[in-house]
């Protein structure tokens with residue numbers, strides 16, 4: 071038997087992550103660098119009052135909330151901020167595992183408009199894991215104050231995903247953001263992320279490893295990304311895959327037992 | 332096929348494909364991603380006019396300057412304390428007056444209804460008056476201090492504090508972000524303990540966790556303020572009194588920071604040996620806080636928080652105190668018996684039995700310690716009703732023989748004793764090791780007891796009291 | 797590279813390009829992920845009142861390192 075992620079519903083994986091929603095709700099993750107306004111966006115969308123503060127690392131516990139848009143229920147997850155998804159720290163691991171295994175219906179990467187270069191680094195990494203990405207260029211008011219102009223259309227074309235400028239604290243751009251989220255989550259808009267081209271050596275290695283990944287893991291997790299991480303020698307990801315695979319099996323077994331009983 | 336092994340095998344295969352290029356490949360992957368973001372950014376960002384004044388840099392030039400950095404830090408702390416002390420006075424008086432007026436009416440009502448004495452005692456003199464004390468003495472300082480602190484946090488000052496102080500933490504073998512977790516501790520030690528998650532290295536996170544309690548949380552802060560004001564007020568004019576009280580509180584807080592550094596140093600040389608790990612700290616741009624919103628929200632937040640805790644914890648504690656004060660074992664009340672039993676040890680520390688008992692009964696929540704103390708004094712003594720805060724001074728000094736040493740020891744023990752129940756519970760949840768949780772309780776309590784006993788012995792030997 | 801110096805040796809206000817990271821494992825990864833890949837421009841912004849840590853502008857963010865980390869980043873100074 072191979073790894074059978076496909077055969078188990080997403081709801082099981084989400085149970086492992088303790089996401090509390092009925093199967094029909096759409097799950098949206100908020101990722102991004104520290105201190106870019108994720109919790110502020112979260113509060114603005116859900117009406118909750120997550121703590122915010124002007125220092126990196128304010129959110130350490132994952133928060134969950136919900137909102138309704140166009141008659142649909144959305145569950146929003148506020149992840150801790152990270153500089154990358156290379157699992158160098160617990161937060162990075164949490165964020166990566168969530169995107170990789172809980173498979174949110176859409177992921178909003180909240181980036182700091184005044185510091186795009188540093189923030190896109192993370193957005194590009196998220197786009198390697200999942201296609202359903204919306205980039206939210208937050209702190210656009212601060213960018214304006216610094217006389218910066220960001221060409222949103224051009225950015226959207228360069229990334230291949232919807233880009234929405236916001237000033238979450240002032241409420242600017244939030245309805246557009248909600249619309250973009252629902253477009254992507256419901257499949258009305260299908261993002262086509264423009265992926266990073268690596269050096270020839272890396273690309274060649276990916277081409278060799280990726281088919282094997284597909285053979286064993288199937289297409290449930292982005293195979294190009296898994297191949298890349300393997301080439302990078304990411305043992306933690308391998309462990310994570312094995313762990314979640316085990317959890318899934320035991321959940322399945324439990325479910326089977328329940329049916330029998 | 333065993334698929335777990337298969338995933339593991341993949342890693343091996345990838346390794347053989349890469350061969351000896353591994354090191355270069357890792358760097359290359361990160362570089363490719365950054366290069367891509369750099370190129371995209373160049374493409375999409377333009378500046379309408381260059382040479383903008385960099386205010387952040389100008390502000391940081393002052394706030395982190397070798398000359399002004401520390402005085403400004405101390406100054407900001409002092410201003411916040413001063414505003415809290417001076418500002419809490421009026422609402423405290425006002426709330427106390429209201430609450431005790433209502434208490435009198437309640438008493439009349441109970442009499443009118445011919446309710447039994449014990450019922451009136453338990454509900455009005457016990458439960459209600461505990462609530463009244465918590466709300467009138469504890470709430471105002473909390474509702475002023477916390478919002479001010481939130482403003483600082485929102486402006487972006489906290490990372491600068493960490494930047495300024497890091498050298499000390501490094502010397503102590505601790506992590507620079509401990510300054511941030513301590514800042515969170517001012518609000519609530521349990522929150523401070525959770526914030527320790529931002530510290531990557533387990534060793535340094537544990538140090539930060541074990542020492543967080545040396546920062547007086549919002550529930551202990553008003554006790555320190557109240558005592559500082561009580562001992563100084565009356566002797567001088569109001570303005571000078573609050574200035575001196577401010578200084579006293581600031582000294583206590585700085586003392587707490589010094590103890591934190593010392594204990595961190597001690598831990599990293601004994602139980603938690605090790606080198607300071609890597610430390611990176613981002614200094615975000617200053618942002619103008621939304622003053623109105625922050626103030627209104629955090630005042631409301633604090634009020635709800637304190638009120639709900641008061642209902643759940645202070646009210647039952649008040650009832651308990653009344654029961655203890657009105658039931659006897661032998662020929663004394665349970666309350667007096669317990670206080671007498673604690674008294675010899677408490678006396679060594681410069682306290683009395685009632686004070687130590689209040690700290691013990693305050694284990695569920697620190698904000699009830701001082702109210703419990705007042706209530707035990709009131710119910711055990713001759714004075715039955717307290718009409719205003721001015722009576723407090725009379726109660727402590729004239730009726731219960733407090734000296735400056737009693738005040739100082741109480742303040743020090745408020746700063747250094749076991750963490751409240753919630754904090755210990757949080758430490759256990761975060762560390763999942765009861766030994767560390769136990770140490771987190773014993774360490775500050777032990778240190779507080781030692782300091783108090785030493786000061787008391789010295790003061791007595793030198794005939795200062 | 798012969799004329800490269802550790803980052804912590806540069807004075808405030810100096811700019812430099814990263815040439816090499818003198819670190820392995822997790823530390824190296826963290827430094828890379830913060831954007832310190834070879835060729836990156838770094839500006840020394842300021843020192844803490846007690847001289848350590850030092851804050852740098854790395855790709856638009858101000859990030860402070862202790863001396864121990866900063867000396868692992870080798871750079872060449874540019875004007």
Ligand SMILES: Nc1nc2c(ncn2[C@@H]2O[C@H](COP(=O)(O)OP(=O)(O)OP(=O)(O)O)[C@@H](O)[C@H]2O)c(=O)[nH]1
Pocket residue numbers: 102103104105106107108109110111121122123124125126127128129130150151152208209210211212236237238239240485618
């Ligand atoms: N001017 C401005 N400030 C904002 C905006 N969005 C957020 N902020 C402020 O930026 C700071 C950081 O916001 P948070 O929401 O706490 O950031 P976060 O991404 O959740 O941070 P971490 O939890 O540390 O990862 C806070 O002080 C917010 O008030 C915005 O659109 N404009």
Ligand SMILES: [Mg+2]
Pocket residue numbers: 108109110121122128129151
């Ligand atoms: Mg947050």
